[in-house]
Amino acid sequence: MTLARALTVLLALVTEFALAQPGAGVKLDPAALLAELRQGGLVVYFRHTQTLREHDHEGRMRASGQLDPARCETQRNLSEAGLQQAQRQAADVQRLGIPVGRVVASRYWRTRQNAAAFAEGWFLTGDMGWMDTAGFF
Numbered sequence: 001m002t003l004a005r006a007l008t009v010l011l012a013l014v015t016e017f018a019l020a021q022p023g024a025g026v027k028l029d030p031a032a033l034l035a036e037l038r039q040g041g042l043v044v045y046f047r048h049t050q051t052l053r054e055h056d057h058e059g060r061m062r063a064s065g066q067l068d069p070a071r072c073e074t075q076r077n078l079s080e081a082g083l084q085q086a087q088r089q090a091a092d093v094q095r096l097g098i099p100v101g102r103v104v105a106s107r108y109w110r111t112r113q114n115a116a117a118f119a120e121g122w123f124l125t126g127d128m129g130w131m132d133t134a135g136f137f
Contacts, residue, residue: 037096038098048086049086049089050078051076057076077109078113086117089114100118
């Protein structure tokens with residue numbers, strides 16, 4: 001795969017999702033995009049699906065130093081709807097014939113739950129970013 005091809009597909013995906021608002025006027029050829037995805041060799045990013053509404057819980061755990069990525073009860077995890085959404089995502093990718101290679105997840109349980117829908121053996125990474133003491137990422 002060439003860098004130009006990878007950047008073209010990435011730009012198409014980012015444009016579609018970032019500008020897909022009513023009246024945005026963005027026109028993409030879904031068939032061409034799907035054909036590119038079916039060729040494989042790309043990195044496709046999925047944000048985790050719907051979580052429980054326990055943002056305050058995770059914030060309190062973080063503030064008290066008790067947030068532990070190895071312990072799901074200290075985090076905001078996927079809701080039942082989110083688990084079903086992840087299963088649908090994985091089923092859609094398979095149905096569309098998009099090859100899945102390595103599945104990578106961050107250290108948080110919600111990303112692990114989402115990754116598990118795509119592959120039994122997924123690769124755990126650290127975070128791609130972090131929040132500093134001033135609250136900036």
